[in-house]
Amino acid sequence: MLTVDQLSVHYGPVRAVKKVSLAVQAGEIVAVLGANGAGKSSILNACLGLAPRSAGSITLDGARIDKLSTEAIVRLGLTLVPEGRRVFSGLTVAQNLSLGASAIGKDRAVALGSLDWIFSLFPRLAERRAQLAGTLSGGEQQMLAIGRALMSKPRLLLLDEPSLGLAPNIVDLIFDLIIGLRKEGFTFLLVEQNAELALDTCDRAYLVMSGAVAAQGTPDLFRQNDLVGHSHFAASG
Numbered sequence: 001m002l003t004v005d006q007l008s009v010h011y012g013p014v015r016a017v018k019k020v021s022l023a024v025q026a027g028e029i030v031a032v033l034g035a036n037g038a039g040k041s042s043i044l045n046a047c048l049g050l051a052p053r054s055a056g057s058i059t060l061d062g063a064r065i066d067k068l069s070t071e072a073i074v075r076l077g078l079t080l081v082p083e084g085r086r087v088f089s090g091l092t093v094a095q096n097l098s099l100g101a102s103a104i105g106k107d108r109a110v111a112l113g114s115l116d117w118i119f120s121l122f123p124r125l126a127e128r129r130a131q132l133a134g135t136l137s138g139g140e141q142q143m144l145a146i147g148r149a150l151m152s153k154p155r156l157l158l159l160d161e162p163s164l165g166l167a168p169n170i171v172d173l174i175f176d177l178i179i180g181l182r183k184e185g186f187t188f189l190l191v192e193q194n195a196e197l198a199l200d201t202c203d204r205a206y207l208v209m210s211g212a213v214a215a216q217g218t219p220d221l222f223r224q225n226d227l228v229g230h231s232h233f234a235a236s237g
Contacts, residue, residue: 001026001187002047002078002156007056009042009211016042018211019056024156029178029188031202033195039211040191041083044158047189048073048080060156077155083164083191085145089134093125096133096144100151118147121177139170146174156187163194175201199223 002024009017017039024030032040045051047058049070058066065073079100088096094115101114119126122143128136133144142162149157159178163171171194178188178201192198199205199219207215207227215227 001061002189003057003059003062004043004047005057005059007043007046007058008054009039009046009051010054011052015054016051016211017046020208020211020213021056022206022213022216024187024189026155026187027182027185028204029182029190029202031190031192031198031205032208033192033198033205034208036193038208040208041160042211043208044080044160044189044191047158048078050080074152074154078158079149079152079154079156080158081145081149081160081162083160085138085141087133087136087141087144087148089132091133092130093133093136093144094129096148097125097151100148114151114153118150121150122147139166139173142166142170142174146177150181154186156189157181159188159190159192161191161193163192163197171197195222 004020004022007017007020008015020039020043022030022032032043034040042051046053046066049066049068053066057064060076060078065076088099097115097118119129124140125143125147128140133141136144146159146162162174166174175197178190182188190198190202199222202219204218205216205222206213207222215222221227
């Protein structure tokens with residue numbers, strides 16, 4: 001579905017991503033592991049046109065998307081849940097979710113159907129639909145950020161550090177949701193510092209160190225060869 005080939009990302013003179021190649025097949029959960037600052041978020045942002053690609057290509061179903069606008073990429077079925085959640089604090093829960101539908105031009109009837117679906121996934125958001133997003137807990141804001149992304153019914157969901165700063169019970173809820181959505185046909189590219197959690201969830205993983213892919217393979221391969229231990233970042237994040 002998604003192919004990143006020899007991707008490089010520069011911020012001025014600094015090269016944050018160095019000739020990274022990775023692939024995501026339909027129906028997979030693929031994890032990108034690595035320490036803070038390794039370049040993981042820049043890879044996701046480049047896929048959405050939000051980071052300055054300086055070399056390489058990004059294709060969706062064999063067609064180049066790396067020269068398209070972010071809006072056009074979202075309309076093709078890619079959506080990002082950014083690190084830090086970035087909800088609109090002055091808008092209500094329902095208004096935040098509606099913005100996710102408007103990103104792809106859904107009409108009101110379809111958007112309302114999507115809203116009901118999100119509330120079925122996150123009953124806590126249904127209880128707080130009229131509450132300002134800035135007053136929610138961190139876990140509730142993460143639910144809202146994921147729900148907002150799902151409002152566009154993406155084919156491929158990019159998740160940037162979904163467990164960061166959350167209580168263990170909320171993390172379990174989020175990752176149970178990811179596994180459940182995969183069974184419904186969704187595909188995920190997941191950036192995560194919590195390596196053990198990611199390896200328990202994903203089909204395949206890439207380890208990024210200093211902006212480059214240092215290892216790739218199945219979770220069993222990572223565990224058998226202690227690839228996470230050799231990468232010098234804590235499995236707990």
